[in-house]
Amino acid sequence: MKLFVSMLRILIFFTFLFPAKSFATFVDSLRLSDALQNNMVVQQNKPFKVWGKAESGRKVVIHADWLSGSTEVYADTTGDFMAIIPVPKALKGDFTPHRMDVIAGGEKVALTNLLIGDVWLCSGQSNMQFAVKEMKDAEQVIYKADQPHIRLLNVALNFSETPLTNFRGEWQNCSPESVREFSAVGYSFGKKLLDSLQFPIGLVFTGIGASGVQAYIPKEDLANDTMLNRVYLQPYLADPKSKEPIDGGFSFEKVIRPYLLYNAMVHPLINLSVKGFIWYQGEANHLERASYVRATQTMITSWRSDFSQGELPFYYVQIAPFFHDEENPTLAFDAYFREAQEKVADLNNTYMVSTMDVGEAKDLHPKNKRPVGERLAAVALNRVYHKLDVSYQGPVMDDVSFHGKRAYVSFEPETLGNGLQTNDGQPPKFFYVAGSDRIFYPAEALIDGERIVVESDKVTEIASVRYAFFNYPVTNLENKAGFPALPFRTDRWEETLNENR
Template sequence: MRPVLFWQFVLGIVFMAHAQELRLPACFTDNMVLQRDAPVSLWGWSAPGQEVKVEMDGSSQQGKTGKDGIWKVRLPAFPAGGPHTVKISAGTSVVELDNVLMGDVWLCGGQSNMEWPLKQTPYREEDTVWLQGQQVRLLKVIPEMDYRPGEDIHASGWMVPEPDKIAEFSAVGYHFGKFIQQESGVPIGLVSVNLGATAVETWMSNEALEAFPQFREELKHTGSFADVKKAFEKNKKSWYGKYYYTGPGISGKWYLPETDITSWDTLEVAGNTWEEEETLKDFDGAVWFRRSFDLPEGFEGDSLPLQLLQIDDYDITWVNGHRIGETFGRHNHRNYTIPAGILKKKGNILTVRVFDTGGTGGFTTPAFWGNDILRGRWHYRKGLHIDAGKFPEQELVNVTPFSSPGVLYNANVAPLTALKIKGVIWYQGESNAARAAEYRELFPALIRDWRDHFGKDIPFLWVQLANYGQEPEMPGPSAWAELREAQDMALNLPNTAMAVTIDIGEAGDIHPRNKLDVGKRLGALAMNLCYGGTYSAQFPQFKDMERKGDSLLVRFTAATPVLKTKDKYGYIRGFQLAGEDGEFRWARAFLRKNTVVVYAPGLRNPVAVRYAWSDNPGPLDLTGENGLPAAPFRSDDRKLSTDGLLFDSKVPRF
């Protein structure tokens, strides 16, 4: 054998041996929590036909890999407790997982309000004794996307609850986990699988989405995301230099901090397509945007996150003259990382070249979704101009956005479905508010979908959207109120519960910082639903009404029969009444025993009542004896403002 060929042969053998070594999915690591009181399923990969042995606390089970190299082994049920060691052997490969607890595993799903980390809230954990007990463990899934179900998640392993680790974890998830662990005494595993600004359909399986005609076109992809991305990168080279990365801004290096911008105009970029600006109306091609920013007070990290969110269509982004990112596709989220080494305390220069291939262009995500960097006025200047009708965009393969149906389920949830879990907590809906009527079908479909894959009896708890935005001067349509109603209607499914948060939102921030009460409300509901608790966790909910004269008598169901109002005179804000003309007007209300009397001066024959029916109904008075707010409701069934509005792949999605 010739020497070169011999060493190629040897290296090939070494590579194959390495590829066939025992491997575990990312959800099985040191410090993990496995579901108690249920058979324990473990799986992984090794050489085809190889014997695999799994041992834990004297229990031993064997399995064998199939032709695909996948092995699965099931251990008997174990009670809550630990720590344990799990030993897995395959041939000469041995993996030991230490500090393993048996307990309850909860998935924490949704969008940004579930993703929101503890460090960005006012809460600081001072119970160091509880932390040292390590009875809550954390697994944070790093979001990926794919057209087809993946075989593994992307994660860095289970973490014990140290201060720096919990700071990066879901605040709602953490407070929920701590509450139920302290109340139940059972070890808790929390799996954070969420991503900001994502719609419910992104978290549904392809099979579930097939039931909805509006998604079928987007489900036609036959390959994996890796295949599509590879084709995209290949096609991009053919037009990049000729049609795209050229023009006066490139040749003039407008991305350098020393660029003279005295002649540049200014505009508000967030949520405003540039066609709304007279000087950019009907302009297609490149527009350069620039602004300065300072580092946050006390910044000490090795990198700074930069969230520009969605841009129509493509962008290249520089900071202080250094290129930090490039993204193609109007639905994709621009989440970049700026190395600390190129930053200074004051006056950093952020430059973004936005390239539009036709139609609307610019930063399409509304300002309230983003951080401070998006808000305010930016300098801008036109760069390369193109004829959109002749631009060869058809040569591109558009990379899948995080907002495409199914892609987040496939990459981040599907690989976990063999994992036995206790239940799910969910905080999502903001991104579907514009299609709230559609959510009436999508949200229950998601719950049934996850139950089909994780177990048909798993508890599913969620957070109803909080109050947000300006208080309306007059009653009118509210997409957020309609979304809340859709969430409320999902309670018709068994083994579900909803935490009402209409009292703890923030008018000016879609991400209210009070995640402590959200977690505790979910926790109290979970204790009643799953742990035999008797917590006063129920909110007053509309039961029925009766007309008496010019008033409506409104009755509620609640955990206790006592209703309260915070107003010292007994009055209640937030009610609306409509007469036979269907026009709603503000109403007055007060408590009479445990019935709310609602009337409107001048309205003789009220026929319908609404309560807290707006994006932000303002301060509310009506609570149960437990202090929990009455849930928003309406007694009428008039057509919703979002009726008929369905998913459309051509419309920007937030």
């Protein structure tokens, strides 16, 4: 209920309602997919699908100005056609506008002001949807957002019982006007990529506040997994709401229903060539553990399979600190959830970034979104674009040794960068220790070279160290590249009712 109330506070900007529009010039039977529009970014260095509708049996000719010849295909018996054309590699500093003509009989669709670059799909719930106009220093960001080499597409909210091929939303040049309603995390991510790579970036936002991960997974994939079928699918199918007609209107209940958002807001995009995915979601599932890990990994593999472009990179955000209207450091249900989120990255070509230092303990939707997007971009720059000099990792606990009332915590060497520090010059905060009685007490911590020394007069024989392991710590421990240390616990004690009450 507390989470529900927090989400309700920003419902006013949750739902994008776009008027229906025609995004390409067409007459009669020839029309292109809603994903193919003027102003879009065409994914570089990959085969590019051009698909749509034409008169059954009609020859469709596609010519792009970056190709010397044309490609011809025929519409099938249902009028569907799909052509695949090559796209060259994007060149640094090349922002040449391009044109594509699609011709069938006497009809022609002309797509103009196209750019060749990389397209990233941004998805999740409210902290990914959180608009530029709401972020910290919003007016300054908006003032500087005349960025015509970034292109933005907001997919309008919709739900469907069956997979759709159409959606509403318009590719736009990034400008102070168009960026206001776009994802702050997504824009911050794309802006950092553009600044570093110096070629066009396309950003597609498809998501909605308060949504559960199960809403983004195909029905058949939920059904084929015993755990997901039991936890998500069957309870919904047994609910009378599953028999009601589905419309496109928002409700908190509807955005957690399984598979409806996938059908309406992901499936229409699966033929689009993309570079990868960024994801910020979890608050709606924060009381789950193993089922959330399984669901998120299933979603990733489902999307990769549907987009048919290999193991596309998937970078995601750990949920931020939040007190759930109770300032009680013994409550740790979100800490256990963050721990579960880490396990999603056991899947190949995934990575999680932390927000522990840029959260706001009393705001479920912290406004400092720029570091979040830029951290996701740093991961991409290092791991996708092979800029190995770009740091992207925060300190990750590696080992602990216990010596009476002291413990010595070390970190994975590759995550230390040039060493440990705090962002405020104060000792590291939010270390707790416990003895064999499993009662935790606040501990003093200090940086000793590449390790942390922790001690407490309350515990004579330390058995466990926990760092930032409760619902709402806003942390100060980081490496010298400015990336926060991940929360951790050195024990594997069972989660207790007291931590979840």
